[in-house]
Amino acid sequence: MAIKIALAGNPNSGKTTLFNVLTGSNQFVGNWPGVTVEKKEGRLKGYKDVTIIDLPGIYSLSPYSLEEIISRNYLLEEKPDVILNIIDGTNLERNLFLTTQLLDMGIPVVAAVNMIDVVEKAGDVINLEEMTKALGCKVLAVSALKGRGVREAAETAVRASVQAAGNIPCVFSAPVERALDKITALLGDRVPQTQGRFCALKVFERDAKFAEKISLPGAEALIQEAENARGDDAETIITEERYHYITGILPKLLKKKPRGTLSPSDKIDRVVTNRFAALPIFAVVIFLVYFISVTTVGTWVTDWTNDGLFGEGWHLTGGGAFVEAMEAFEAGGLAEEPAPEDFGLWAPGIPVVVGGWLEAAGTADWLNGLILDGIIAGVGAVLGFVPQMLVLFIFLAALEACGYMARIAFILDRIFRRFGLSGRSFIPMLISTGCGIPGVMASRTIENEHDRRMTVMTATFMPCGAKLPIIALISGAVLGGTWWVAPSAYFLGVFSVILSGIILKKTKIFAGDPSPFVMELPAYHLPTVTNILRSMGERVWSFIRKAGTVILVSAVIIWFLSSFGFTGDGFGMVEDLNQGLLAALGGAVAWIFTPLGFGTWDATVATITGLVAKENVVGTMGVLYGYAETAEDGAEFWDAFAANFTVISAYAFLAFNLLCAPCFAAIGAIKREMNNAKWTWFALAYQTAYAYVAALVIYQLGTFFSGGGFGAGTVFGFAAVALLAYLLVRKPAGKTKPAETSRRAAV
Ligand code: GDP
Numbered sequence: 001m002a003i004k005i006a007l008a009g010n011p012n013s014g015k016t017t018l019f020n021v022l023t024g025s026n027q028f029v030g031n032w033p034g035v036t037v038e039k040k041e042g043r044l045k046g047y048k049d050v051t052i053i054d055l056p057g058i059y060s061l062s063p064y065s066l067e068e069i070i071s072r073n074y075l076l077e078e079k080p081d082v083i084l085n086i087i088d089g090t091n092l093e094r095n096l097f098l099t100t101q102l103l104d105m106g107i108p109v110v111a112a113v114n115m116i117d118v119v120e121k122a123g124d125v126i127n128l129e130e131m132t133k134a135l136g137c138k139v140l141a142v143s144a145l146k147g148r149g150v151r152e153a154a155e156t157a158v159r160a161s162v163q164a165a166g167n168i169p170c171v172f173s174a175p176v177e178r179a180l181d182k183i184t185a186l187l188g189d190r191v192p193q194t195q196g197r198f199c200a201l202k203v204f205e206r207d208a209k210f211a212e213k214i215s216l217p218g219a220e221a222l223i224q225e226a227e228n229a230r231g232d233d234a235e236t237i238i239t240e241e242r243y244h245y246i247t248g249i250l251p252k253l254l255k256k257k258p259r260g261t262l263s264p265s266d267k268i269d270r271v272v273t274n275r276f277a278a279l280p281i282f283a284v285v286i287f288l289v290y291f292i293s294v295t296t297v298g299t300w301v302t303d304w305t306n307d308g309l310f311g312e313g314w315h316l317t318g319g320g321a322f323v324e325a326m327e328a329f330e331a332g333g334l335a336e337e338p339a340p341e342d343f344g345l346w347a348p349g350i351p352v353v354v355g356g357w358l359e360a361a362g363t364a365d366w367l368n369g370l371i372l373d374g375i376i377a378g379v380g381a382v383l384g385f386v387p388q389m390l391v392l393f394i395f396l397a398a399l400e401a402c403g404y405m406a407r408i409a410f411i412l413d414r415i416f417r418r419f420g421l422s423g424r425s426f427i428p429m430l431i432s433t434g435c436g437i438p439g440v441m442a443s444r445t446i447e448n449e450h451d452r453r454m455t456v457m458t459a460t461f462m463p464c465g466a467k468l469p470i471i472a473l474i475s476g477a478v479l480g481g482t483w484w485v486a487p488s489a490y491f492l493g494v495f496s497v498i499l500s501g502i503i504l505k506k507t508k509i510f511a512g513d514p515s516p517f518v519m520e521l522p523a524y525h526l527p528t529v530t531n532i533l534r535s536m537g538e539r540v541w542s543f544i545r546k547a548g549t550v551i552l553v554s555a556v557i558i559w560f561l562s563s564f565g566f567t568g569d570g571f572g573m574v575e576d577l578n579q580g581l582l583a584a585l586g587g588a589v590a591w592i593f594t595p596l597g598f599g600t601w602d603a604t605v606a607t608i609t610g611l612v613a614k615e616n617v618v619g620t621m622g623v624l625y626g627y628a629e630t631a632e633d634g635a636e637f638w639d640a641f642a643a644n645f646t647v648i649s650a651y652a653f654l655a656f657n658l659l660c661a662p663c664f665a666a667i668g669a670i671k672r673e674m675n676n677a678k679w680t681w682f683a684l685a686y687q688t689a690y691a692y693v694a695a696l697v698i699y700q701l702g703t704f705f706s707g708g709g710f711g712a713g714t715v716f717g718f719a720a721v722a723l724l725a726y727l728l729v730r731k732p733a734g735k736t737k738p739a740e741t742s743r744r745a746a747v
């Protein structure tokens with residue numbers, strides 16, 4: 001018999017961690033019926049027909065958020081056989097609030113007190129027997145992270161699924177219980193018998209979503225009777241009595257070790273979320289992450305892939321001797337340039353090896369070109385940046401896992417609430433740093449329609465993983481690996497999200513109070529190596545997969561269009577790429593980018609192919625600048641590329657490509673989330689216009705202030721700044737009032 005286990009618990013209680021442990025890799029992700037919120041299902045490892053469903057994280061079963069509605073509809077309609085309730089043991093009081101509600105559902109409940117490792121480390125003791133008694137359901141201690149007790153919890157749930165739900169604890173006062181009994185009787189067989197109590201509670205609370213389905217006119221008098229007896233409104237009575245019950249049993253359940261008032265996490269937060277220090281710390285952290293991954297450590301490794309693997313090759317031994325000989329040669333002490341093969345063990349790079357094969361096979365010129373200058377050049381140029389991406393993703397995964405990312409949303413919320421921006425909009429922004437698609441999708445949880453649309457429009461300003469090669473290329477090739485380039489790409493993204501947010505909020509279409517934002521800051525903890533590696537592995541793997549598919553096909557097309565054209569003898573391969581079809585196509589629209597400093601056909605083509613996938617910007621440049629052919633080492637491709645740009649035009653090129661309309665996949669996500677063609681086009685037009693203005697300002701003002709003279713472009717540059725400044729400070733069209741940020745979850 002198939003068994004369904006529903007995992008329910010507060011956000012951050014460890015559900016996903018537990019889910020991953022229990023299901024291993026047997027999981028399928030889909031959407032909840034009717035709503036586009038992610039649904040995760042998986043098979044319990046070791047069992048044929050036990051399915052586990054990871055419900056959205058919720059604080060209660062009231063109808064106040066999409067997550068809550070989804071969870072309770074699932075529990076009521078799909079009737080899982082058992083609920084495995086994950087309780088964050090470090091936060092019993094808040095977590096038990098949900099538990100008391102789950103117990104009312106008429107479904108067997110097994111409670112797993114998670115984070116037991118943290119509880120024990122703090123020296124606290126949770127009395128599981130007392131808890132079993134107080135709740136009337138099985139209670140176990142687990143640590144999802146360490147894998148402790150996890151198996152037992154699942155097995156207990158499987159066993160509980162065939163038993164009847166336990167006895168419901170007496171949570172409510174006599175007047176309320178009386179009313180509930182009578183309402184249950186009134187409901188009769190209009191609801192399944194096991195759900196009688198839960199439905200009666202919802203009727204009692206005057207739950208609007210519930211009233212849509214079942215109206216029970218006779219109940220109102222009963223509710224009012226209880227309200228009069230308790231002197232409050234029905235919903236408040238229920239909430240208060242639940243809390244009253246929990247605070248009553250808590251001393252028996254939890255023996256806290258006496259300690260100072262501040263936990264280590266609170267102490268860290270005192271500094272990290274400090275009113276004055278928070279932003280500088282945020283800036284330093286991000287600076288270090290990008291500086292280290294793109295500029296220092298990343299570059300060392302990337303040199304190895306760019307010069308070695310996808311270049312001429314590299315020394316396994318004797319590299320030092322070769323460098324010395326090279327230096328001697330350059331200083332004029334050697335007559336002949338030393339050949340790297342003569343110094344120790346030499347491993348040839350992929351282009352050299354493949355070039356050798358092709359030569360031996362005597363393939364046609366065009367085929368050699370296609371393979372070496374098209375495929376290897378384009379795909380290799382992109383894959384060469386994998387090491388930098390690895391390092392960056394390790395950092396980002398660590399920051400997220402340790403709990404710092406959550407703080408950033410909190411800090412930004414506190415500052416920008418005044419301007420009508422909510423921390424809810426910053427979370428998609430943080431997610432977009434990995435990939436814009438989940439970033440855009442994360443906007444789903446924002447209920448305020450204006451804020452949600454605005455967030456969808458701005459989330460992709462952040463530099464996602466695919467934009468990293470562009471950043472690294474510009475930083476390495478044109479700007480000589482200058483320290484500020486890579487971090488500035490991140491800050492440009494954050495700045496654009498905030499600036500756009502403020503500007504858009506002042507328009508009539510987006511006006512309104514900022515969405516409420518309540519978040520529980522998870523306690524800091526050391527991330528585990530496996531978790532970080534898993535998250536990094538997923539991202540890097542999807543990048544490599546893309547290089548083998550989309551980027552590869554694009555490289556072939558770019559190679560074909562650029563190497564063929566109409567010459568004196570008709571259509572055929574051209575000597576000079578400037579005579580190719582692509583040069584003609586790109587050249588026809590390149591003027592659009594002239595005011596931005598990069599109105600060349602190749603930069604134009606690269607930008608346009610970036611719409612297919614942002615990696616293509618680098619892949620295209622790889623093909624056009626003969627990455628494989630000239631690449632004695634990657635540096636030649638870099639030099640050839642750099643010759644087309646000045647420092648300022650390169651940065652403008654970077655800015656435009658980071659900010660303009662995202663790749664097709666992300667555009668697809670925007671379209672799904674907007675669910676409206678007009679809004680989708682509006683979003684794309686806004687992004688591209690914003691990118692254009694930003695790149696214009698960078699190029700024109702940069703040129704002017706570096707002594708490049710004054711021209712018509714300069715006037716437009718300054719006009720754009722003035723326009724942005726006006727949009728930024730003008731009076732809002734609608735009213736927005738600042739609201740307080742709350743750090744605790746509202747229940
Ligand atoms: P969800 O929001 O309920 O899905 O929670 P997650 O599974 O994402 O977990 C939230 C955080 O708590 C993650 O950083 C986990 O690594 C961490 N975590 C989960 N379970 C445990 C545990 O048993 N012990 C410790 N120390 N951390 C845990």
Ligand code: MG
Pocket residue numbers: 015016017057
């Ligand atoms: Mg989760």
